[in-house]
Amino acid sequence: MSKPPDTAVILHLYYTELWEEIREYLNNLDRFDLYVSVTDKADKSVLARITQAFPQARIVKVENRGRDVAPFMRIFADISSRYEYVCKIHSKKSTHYSGGTRWRQRLYDELLGSKARVAEIKQAFAADESLGLVGPAGFAYTANDHALPLYQDILVYLASGIGLNLTSFCYSFFAGSMFWFRAAALAPLLRLGITQDMFEEEKGQTDATLAHVLERFFPLAALAGGYRAIDTGEFSPLPEEPANAASNGTPPPDHGAMDAAIELFQKGLLSDAYNAFSAIPAGSPDHPTALAYLGLVALAARFFDDAEVLFGNAIAQSPDPAAMREFIGRQCLELGHTEKAEHHLGAAIAAQPKRLSAHLALCEALRRQHRQEEALQSLRTAFGAKHPDIQACCAELARDLGDLETEYAICREQARSAELQGRALELMAWRDDTRAADLLKEARRFAASHYPAPKAALPLGRRKRLRIGFVIGELASDTARSRLEPLLLRLDPKRFDTVVFVKSARLDERSYTSETAHRMHLIADYWQVLIQLDPDSAAKVIRESQTDILVNLEGYACPSTLEALVKRAAPIQINWSAPPLTCALANVDYIVGDPSIAADGQQEPANNEPNLLLAWPYAAYDLPEIRQTLPQRGQANAPFTFGCLVPIHFMSPQTLSAWRDILEKNPGTRLLLNTGGSGAAARRHAERKLADDGIAPERLCWVSATDGPGYYEGWRQIHLGLCPLTGDSSYIALLGARMGVPSVAGSGTTPWGAIPALTLQRLGLEAFVAPSAENYVELATRWAGQRDKLNTLRETLGERVMQSPLTDTQGFAEAFGAALEAIWLKKGGSLENRA
Structure with a gap:
């Protein structure tokens, strides 16, 4: 019996009329398995020709959404463990771009243009285990371009889901989304749980879809696994006139030069940056962005007229002028030129009135000019007072203006969504204690309306050591320092082991690289990241960890954590906010209270939960950094x-x-x-x-x-x-x-x-x-x-x-541990080897 092929080709054939062209390229592979995704409207005669040319081809019918990326994700999830190497291609036409035919053919030439080229790529993988991706020369573009604002937040979010702390966007991706890869290098993608229904419906979009995001994300997935990417420029050059198409004479962009130029600019080396951006050749896809950066260099050097000329040229040459204007506006804002930022952001909005990211950037420009009223009116005129994406920004603007009634009204509107309930209530209670009692009653009404009925209680077993789980958001926060760290350090390891579930409301470098975060990574027994998980999935992860008592340290800051508690993630669940404020959820068994506020086991009038009192202040603070001479x-x-x-x-x-x-x-x-x-x-x-x-x-x-x-x-x-x-x-x-x-x-x-x-x-x-x-x-x-x-x-x-x-953090930890053991026994659990 012959050995199965180690290579697969995943082809998305939306334009079935391109099959014969693609078949010629596939003939340059010796032994491989072919997977072809098509839509329901695919020409059946073409499907017959596919199986005639490659009898073992697997044809997968898919919905027309997510372009080539959604079908690829579906097929790769099924076959990832069967192959060493995979080539991803598709029937690219780029109908919005006149050079689409030549673009496609050049991509095919670089990846499959000859038997020698295919052999070189596979030999490179075999010789270097760290090699994860091989892309087509001339198509590696910088991610830090004019379109970055459209993608930045979702790229950071996806990166966190595979354990990557993304703080810099000076990396390259392969435009056109065709490349070879080692199957293990893109395996982290599968942890994200992306399904076809997450992709937008097909409406002829040219940018800003999940498919476009993932095009930029593929090299990050490889990086997370310790793999690197190269392009085919490291192999033998193709013929001047490739066999399958004629050259259009456009020089390929030097993506490394663009990244280096941006780095010089960010370091403030304006003269060197100017020379580096000037070297990006005309006709290169990076050239419009290089012109924009040349304008920013001129602006930083206070050559204002020259800057506007360069900005105008960048906009004129950009395939998406509105996106380029927004990019220029945002960069002007970073440099402190708020009036110029306002001008370019306003022009982007005039071209695309519903461009939300430009509206939000414009609001910041107006705020810096003391014009919050205009910013607030601008958002509401464009999107309506109840548009969910602008609520937070409107609340901040109202806060700047001292308009608390508007802020409260916005927060109440947010609170009608279960996801934002807790955050709004926390903010309102903070800002006006005199109304807190009424707001807590509102919390109960919201919870009754939005949260499902409680799950059945989980069984309590016999334990030698109780496993205590802590849900925490920002690891650089006061909560982490004053509550979590002292307990991790001082809970008796013979009686307890600890697991920390990290679920942040923000994703930033400080949350994960602070000194506090590093210390807690060392002292906790186990760690689990919940950032990318919905409440059902988070509850499942917590249950699978066999946590006995779950302590939510986030209070209202992560409302989705409250929803995970509703799912009954642990046999005993405790909400530890500041004082005993209700979260109005029946599945919260206790809230941590203070002996000066209520007696042990009693409930506040507005609360569902009994207080877990420690005969101790509700928190103790470790102040090592100031135990010095006053x-x-x-x-x-x-x-x-x-x-x-x-x-x-x-x-x-x-x-x-x-x-x-x-x-x-x-x-x-x-x-x-x-x-x-x-x-x-x-x-x-x-x-x-x-x-x-x-x-x-x-x-x-x-x-x-x-x-x-x-x-x-x-x-x-x-x-x-x-x-x-x-x-x-x-x-x-x-x-x-x-x-x-x-x-x-x-x-x-x-x-x-x-x-x-x-x-x-x-x-x-x-x-x-x-x-x-x-x-x-x-x-x-x-x-x-x-x-x-x-x-x-x-x-x-x-x-x-x-x-x-x-x-006295030691005394506090002892009191806290004793209270946890007491409620474990009270609920019907037992403890081994205890007197």
Whole structure:
């Protein structure tokens, strides 16, 4: 019996009239299996000729969607384990492009143009196990081109699904989507679970479809598996006049030169970048993008007239002028030229009024020019007030304007979707505690309307060690540092093992490459990424991990995690938000509570879930990075400075009004605030709001801190901290106390708002807790007049923090572990070898 072929060809034959041309190329292969996908409308006489020429050919009928890529994904999923090498081709016509015939024939020539060429490609695979893809010379284009905004987010998302952290787009893909590949190199594609119904219906699109995305994604899939890609330019050259077609004289693009030029530009080497972009030959598909970059170089060098001429040439030569205008507009925005960005983005929108990505970029350009009202009106005029893709942007614009009623209305509209329910409720509760009780009741109504009935309980078994699963989003977050990391380090390994399920609401480099993330990778027993999974699939993964108790650390930040809890992913499920706020789901067995708020096992009036109380504060904080000598306080003659390092965009009107009153009552004092990650827009809003009430901008000072040294530098300037009247600012208040700076806090009107006051009380700082907003202003004023007393307190405050249960992470972990074992036994489980 002869050995089966090690090679397959996957051919999508939409244009059946091209069969005879393709057959001539296939004759250059010796032993291979042929898979041909066709639509239901395929000419039956052509199908007969296929089986006549290749009797073993497998013909697969497919729906006409996803071009050549959807059929390829279907066939490859079925045959990936049977072959070493695969050649992917299709009957390309490119009816929107006059050079389509020559384009196709050149592709075929490079991949299958002769028996010698086929032999060279297979020999290259055999000689180099790291070789994953071989594409046609002249068709490797840079991914970082004018169309990148259309693809960037989905490429990052797909990359995360195969374990690849995509932060740079300076790589090349094979335009035309024809190439040879080692079957193992593209195996990661199959983990994405892409099916034909995910592809758009065929409407003659020339860009921005899932098929176009995957065309750019194939080399990333190979990279994820440790494979590399080359093109056929490394083999013997084809004849000047290929046997199967005549040359059109267009030089192939040098894709490496384009990538190198972009890198020079990004490094700020303008002269070198100008020379490199100028070397991209006219007629190359990369040439319009090179012209655009030449314009950006001129713009960066402040040759404005030259820049506009080059931009005009790039747009005129681009096959998609609107996409090119958007690319130029976005790049101008990156360089800080907001008016030019507005001009080009506006022109892109004029050409394609529903070009959403250009609208969103234009909104950012308008925001930077203090024109949020125009941005908000522009979005709503183009898409309507309820278009789901603009809700988040509209909410941000409303927040910039201080229009909380609009923001609330948008969030309520979002909350009608089950996926956005929790996020909206969290935002609203943060911004206005006085309405939180009503909002929590809304949560119950939303949950009853949108979430399915609970699944049956999973069995509890006999365990020697309980397996505790933690669902976490951003690994660089305060939640990771203050809750997850201390537990991973200190839960008794003889009694527990741990599995971390990462399900982020954002995909960015900081979430996965931070020092915190690296530490937790080392100390957790198991890791599982849920980012690309829907709630059903995520619940299945968690169940298969045999997790006994699942702790959701994300609260409302990842609503799809709440849906996974509905599916009953673990026998016992706990939601750990900040204070005990309901998620209104029957399948959540407990929420982590605080002994100062409710008694053990009791429920809040609006909650479904009993509180899991630890006879301990609901969290303990590890502060290793500031267990150093306390910094010197400011000079005695420095103006008295109030301060808050919670990012300014979290501040409610109630809080800003109270701070205005504090400054009015204390002439000569200053207020230090933190822009956080919100930049100038939030700063302008706060300054405008306080200026309207008579507070001059000169009385404000600013830091931009999101972590680490920025926080500590900010505290060095503060004499008395001010906790916001709404929201949980306990962690930042604790950091301030560790730095020797006490804070004034209100008692809060909900459990969420009460946490900062409880934190101060546990530090023995009851004298800094105000029972109401009016008392808050009076209390801050009183302490501002007792500078000597504050200085005395600072001498011991840092050590008081370190002696508090709030920083006793070992005690907290022991209490938490004991509580988990107790509810396991209470639910009917058992523990081996326990007294």
